[in-house]
Amino acid sequence: MIDALISGKLYGTPQERTASTGNPFIALKLRATAGDGASLFVNVIAFAPDTCAALMALGDGDSVALAGTLTPKAWIDREGEARPSLDMVAHACLSAYHVTRKRKAMKAPNEPHTDAGRPATVEKC
Numbered sequence: 001m002i003d004a005l006i007s008g009k010l011y012g013t014p015q016e017r018t019a020s021t022g023n024p025f026i027a028l029k030l031r032a033t034a035g036d037g038a039s040l041f042v043n044v045i046a047f048a049p050d051t052c053a054a055l056m057a058l059g060d061g062d063s064v065a066l067a068g069t070l071t072p073k074a075w076i077d078r079e080g081e082a083r084p085s086l087d088m089v090a091h092a093c094l095s096a097y098h099v100t101r102k103r104k105a106m107k108a109p110n111e112p113h114t115d116a117g118r119p120a121t122v123e124k125c
Contacts, residue, residue, distance in 0.1 A: 004070040006042060006088065008032035010062050014055045026052045030066065030088075044068075046090040054093040067092040 014028040030042040044066060046052050058064060068090040074082045 001069040001071055003068075004088070005065060005067045006030070006032050006070070006086075007063065007065040008042065010058055010060055010064060011041065013060050014058065016052070016056065023047065024052065026055045028055060030064070032086075040084060040086065042070075042086040042088050044088045044090050046093070048091060051090055051093050054095070055090070057097060058095055062095060062097075064093060064095045066090040066094075 008030045011029040011031045014026050016024060017027055018024055026044075026046045028044050030044055032040050032042055034040050046055055046068075055064075066088060068088045071087045073085040073087060075085050077083050
């Protein structure tokens with residue numbers, strides 16, 4: 001297994017499932033772009049409750065970055081060619097939604113703001 005950080009867009013919506021042990025998990029597909037411009041699909045599962053909640057807040061086509069353990073695999077297509085595939089067990093998730101929410105939480109409640117959302121400059125007398 002490889003510790004990895006990958007980013008891409010969700011392909012479909014995340015699905016909540018239950019393992020045979022009764023523990024819930026999330027399964028999804030991620031389309032990541034390889035260095036040569038080709039797309040590579042990553043089969044992702046997540047067990048951590050906070051990661052599952054973060055992934056369930058996303059939908060088809062949303063951009064996301066995932067950290068976790070990666071296992072490279074291969075499959076044979078209809079033409080008989082070997083195609084690469086990756087399986088990931090995600091431990092952490094970060095999306096544009098989460099970044100925006102964290103930025104808003106970090107702003108001081110009494111801090112003046114401009115229309116652009118940046119802090120206004122305060123001149124001292």
